[in-house]
Amino acid sequence: MALRLSQSRGLFTVYDAAGLALAAGDLDDVERWLIDRTRYPKPGPAAKPTPPAWAPWVDMFIAEQQAAKRRPGTITTRVKHLLVFARSRPDVTPMTVTRDDLVNYIGSQQWHPRTVHGVRASFRLFFRLLVDLGHRTDDPARTLPAVRIPRSVPRPCPDHVVKAAYANLEDDRLRTAVRITVETGLRRSEVARVRSADVEGRRDAHHLHVVGKGGHERSVPISNDLAELILSAPTEYLFAGRTGAPITSDHLGKLISQTLPGAWTAHTLRHRFATMAYQASNDLRAVQELLGHASPVTTAVYTRVADDAMRRAAEAAHIS
Structure with missing residues (x-):
C-alpha cells in the first residue's frame, strides 16, 4: 500500500x-x-x-x-x-x-x-x-446524550500468579518489564518508554522520573536493585526496537499479558500495585500520586479493599 x-x-x-x-x-x-x-x-x-x-x-x-x-x-x-x-x-x-x-x-x-x-x-x-471559528452557526454535538459509565471492579492479579509467572520467565528483558510493572504500577505506555536516564536520586532513595498521560510528570520510588537493573541497560530505552526507538505500548502489553495465565493482563498488575500500596499505607492520595491519576475517584476504582478490612468496618457498627 x-x-x-x-x-x-x-x-x-x-x-x-x-x-x-x-x-x-x-x-x-x-x-x-x-x-x-x-x-x-x-x-x-x-x-x-x-x-x-x-x-x-x-x-x-x-x-x-x-x-x-x-x-x-x-x-x-x-x-x-x-x-x-x-x-x-x-x-x-x-x-x-x-x-x-x-x-x-x-x-x-x-x-x-x-x-x-x-x-x-x-x-x-x-x-x-x-x-x-464561525464555520457553522449550530453545534450538532452540543446536546448529545450523556453516557453513564458503569463502575468498574478492581481486578488485582493475585500474588501467587505474579510470582509463578515471574519465576518461569527466561527472557531477561521481559522479566525486567514485568518487574517494573509489578513494583511501580506504571502504565504499559510508561513502561515502554523507560530509559536509564529516568533513574534519579541516590542509593536508598532512588526514584523513577515518569511522564504520564497529558504530559504530567511524577516520581515513583524504586528499590536499589531495580534502579541498578534499569541503569545497566545497554540501550537508551530499556525496551528498544531495531531502530533504537521504544517498542509500542500495545506490543509490550501483549508480551506481558502472555506471561500471565487466564484472563490476567498487564493492566491487572497495575491494579495489584494500587491495591497493595493502599493496604500498606491507607493513604489514597499517596496511591493517586504514584499511579499518576488526576482524580482520587479513579484511584479508588483500582484499589480493592481487603475482606478483613470491610469486616472490621462493618463490625464497628454492631450494637454489641
Missing part, C-alpha cells in the same frame, strides 16, 4: 492512497506505528477512503489539538473517531451533519459505554471548534 507522510507544525500524519489518515504524532510515534504495522499486518479489506469534504476540517482540528498540546496518541484517537464516522456516512459533510445523524450513528454501535463517552467527546470538540 502506498503511504504519504505530511507535516504540519511539527505533527506528522501518515495517509494512505485514498487520503485516509492512518496515524499521527511526532516522528518517533510514526516510526513505531510503521514498525508495528510491518510486524503485525492488519488483515481484512482496505479501509474506505475519507470523504474529501472532511479532509481540510480534520487537518484544521489536528492543528488545533496540537496547539493545545494534546498528546499524539490522544489526537490520533480523536481523529479516528471522526474518520470512522465520516467513512460510514459519505453522504454528509462537516457542514451538513445533524444531531440526528450523530445520535443514530452512536446508537447503532455495540460499543462499551467508555468508548461511547470517548466518541461523544471527540464529536463535541470537533463541532464546537467549527462553531467557535
